[in-house]
Amino acid sequence: MNSPTGTVRPAAVIVLAAGEGTRMKSSTPKVLHRIGGRTLVGHAIAAARATGPDHLAVVVRHERDLVAAHVAEVDPKAVIADQDEVKGTGRAAECALEVLPKELEGTVLVTYGDVPLLAADTLHQLVEHHTTSGSAVTVITANLADPTGYGRIIRGGDDAVEGIVEHKDATPEQLAITEINSGIYAFDSDVLRSALAEVTTDNAQGEKYLTDVLAIARAAGRRVSAHLIDDLWQTEGVNDRVQLARLGKELNRRICEKWMREGVTIVDPDTTWVDADVTIGRDATILPGTQLLGPTVVGANATVGPDTTLDGTEVGEGAEVKRTEALLAVIGAGATVGPFSYLRPGTVLGAKGKIGGFVETKNARIGDGAKVPHLTYCGDATIGEGANIGAGTIFANYDGVAKHHTTVGRHSFVGSDSVLIAPVNIADGAYVGAGSAVTGDVDPGQIAVARGQQRNIDGWVARKRAGTKTAAAAEAAERHTPDAGEADQS
Ligand code: UD1
């Protein structure tokens, strides 16, 4: 079947994910561990989906409900196939065929849920090779310096593939073969269906091997091909946490390289972590120690970092975000954030706005050009355009029972060290005097001053702090002569 772009599409992809993954030593199923912000099976599904199949099936068994729920979340159109107690990759594929339409025709791909670096491009090339060579089965193979554990590719005199022999079933001569089975295949659907019916569990592991399909197809006079690839990372599965970290690092290297080739400056890819679902605009600069996570979007010409973590956050064009932690926040074009800012969910900073040092925000809409520059907690607030929030202002949103909202109007000015006790409305064009504890609304044009009146008590220091350096300083100042201990006449 041909897609509009002329590339060949498979009828179905089957992702095998029923295995247990005991070497992870984890209460989380192996395929639900994450690299690059996606689960292992999430990566496998994304590559499978990119081939444009009519059907996508994921075979589950171990921690069935958890894996099935996750699959439904990442790809609602995927169908779940339950593997029964018969073991082996062949049985897994057979269980998938049972949930796919009986009349399915054309190419069926089989991939693994724990091989996260397999690229969609490679699957396209596999389908292309399989179709143009007229093969009944095409298997992706690789040459490994140490092929221990893998199935070996058995080639005939004419170099055609005759079959695959598992490590545990191999003769010493076969063990010397370095070309291995990746476990990723393209099958003609009829050949897969009929051959699997013939596969037995008569082998060293008592499993129904998918690999046996190749020899059966070959014996039936069909063509079986190998699609040899050089990029070994793409065939590597995750079995333990060491491999998880290794593949996670390599995936990150590939993602950073992709963005650099798209025109993004990444000063130090070794300390920059970018998830698979991130997008970054041209001429953006990512400084060392930065993590861009989830579906974060960084606009063109923006600068992010150093030492910044953005998760599900949108950074507008030309914005600057320095030494910041942000989750589910939106930062407007040309805005500046940091250093040492903490943006929590629901923060929306307008164009050219500012969130400065040691400021925490949550569920706060901060208008265009508005500034929250220093040492502030701003929760459950709406701040109008051009407003200025003085240093040390606290939006007291919680009364111990419920959260309340605060509004500060356009071009209003809140003096330093104020507490705005929600619910409260400061109108457009209003002032709050520094050090106020505001409990009532402020109308346009008003200044609210809500603090104790200043009292100055003469002679207090001389009476209550006699003999101290403070008292001496006061006395010297009153005489308008410099204190002896402080002045250094030269
Ligand atoms: C399999 C291949 C081997 C190949 C290797 C590549 C067979 C018989 N052997 O080895 O030739 O070199 O992969 O990694 O196919 N799975 C199921 N149900 C099962 C068993 C496995 O869904 O009953 C899934 C696993 O979750 C995993 C994949 O199939 O994603 C491979 O299973 P694994 O046990 O790692 O591979 P082997 O059988 O050892």
Ligand code: CA
């Ligand atoms: Ca096995």
